[in-house]
Amino acid sequence: RQGPQAGKDVSAMTAGVAVRRRAITRRYLMCRPTYFDVRYAINWWMDPDRPVDAARACAQWEALQALYRGLGHTVELIEPRPRLPDMVFAANGGVVVDGRAVGVRFRFPHRREEEDLYLRRLAALAPRGAHRPRYVNEGEGDFLLTRAGILAGMGFRTESAAHAEVAALLRRPIHPLRLVDPRFYHLDTALCVLDEDLVAYLPAAFDAPSRAHLERLFPDAITVPQDEALLLALNAVSDGRHVVLPAGAHRFAAALRARGFDPICIDVGELRHAGGGIKCATLELRGAAGAGRPHAD
Numbered sequence: 134r135q136g137p138q139a140g141k142d143v144s145a146m147t148a149g150v151a152v153r154r155r156a157i158t159r160r161y162l163m164c165r166p167t168y169f170d171v172r173y174a175i176n177w178w179m180d181p182d183r184p185v186d187a188a189r190a191c192a193q194w195e196a197l198q199a200l201y202r203g204l205g206h207t208v209e210l211i212e213p214r215p216r217l218p219d220m221v222f223a224a225n226g227g228v229v230v231d232g233r234a235v236g237v238r239f240r241f242p243h244r245r246e247e248e249d250l251y252l253r254r255l256a257a258l259a260p261r262g263a264h265r266p267r268y269v270n271e272g273e274g275d276f277l278l279t280r281a282g283i284l285a286g287m288g289f290r291t292e293s294a295a296h297a298e299v300a301a302l303l304r305r306p307i308h309p310l311r312l313v314d315p316r317f318y319h320l321d322t323a324l325c326v327l328d329e330d331l332v333a334y335l336p337a338a339f340d341a342p343s344r345a346h347l348e349r350l351f352p353d354a355i356t357v358p359q360d361e362a363l364l365l366a367l368n369a370v371s372d373g374r375h376v377v378l379p380a381g382a383h384r385f386a387a388a389l390r391a392r393g394f395d396p397i398c399i400d401v402g403e404l405r406h407a408g409g410g411i412k413c414a415t416l417e418l419r420g421a422a423g424a425g426r427p428h429a430d
């Protein structure tokens with residue numbers, strides 16, 4: 134993989150002005166994929182007849198969390214449970230903004246046992262408490278924070294009534310976005326927040342009004358080609374400077390480098406059998422102690 138320094142030699146120019154990207158130290162919640170499996174199919178990617186390798190998933194996940202720690206971020210953990218094969222996807226455990234956590238309600242019964250486990254863990258990590266939501270809401274899978282407010286997915290998992298509920302609890306404006314392609318069923322498979330004012334996305338994953346809204350909000354956005362989006366390239370994690378993305382997303386990595394980011398590729402291909410990737414495995418804890426400091430370098 135490329136190291137954090139990759140891309141240093143490429144001058145980052147936006148409208149002729151060099152951009153100096155600054156990393157912000159983050160705090161993440163993750164869950165080791167000890168019991169990872171595909172036993173049911175609740176999205177386009179999952180095929181219970183195809184064997185998965187939990188040991189390989191664990192090795193890839195270990196590398197991901199070691200990478201975050203190496204970049205100076207804090208990784209909090211939640212204990213995995215047997216018979217909850219999707220629990221590794223911590224992004225679906227809640228949304229945390231300003232130290233306030235909103236828990237989740239899953240669309241499908243298969244994951245409902247995770248709701249209380251994540252809520253209890255978030256209650257311990259979020260200084261302003263954790264709220265149990267009324268409406269179906271799959272956490273950071275469908276709610277992504279930017280300066281303009283919370284980008285909120287719907288169409289496959291999170292129901293639109295949850296948008297107003299999350300907006301009220303987290304006190305941020307909400308921007309509903311309708312997903313239309315079952316391969317990109319969570320917002321975080323179709324759109325990646327690179328910094329507060331910049332996103333990357335796959336336009337074809339959204340309906341026309343949502344695309345128009347994204348163009349208005351983010352006129353400088355990076356668009357990613359579909360073949361790379363199908364590697365779950367947009368299921369990436371940015372700290373404002375380093376962008377952790379899946380191996381093989383070459384054009385996305387080049388676009389990031391051209392904008393002054395340091396792309397770091399890592400292979401989490403085993404998780405893709407369940408329809409998940411890097412961002413799905415990572416829940417950001419905002420406003421928790423220790424998070425949000427500018428990075429040392």
Ligand code: ARG
Nearest residue numbers: 176222224274319407409413
């Ligand atoms: N198998 C999981 C599900 O369908 C994958 C979740 C992926 N998570 C995400 N944030 N996109 O619920």
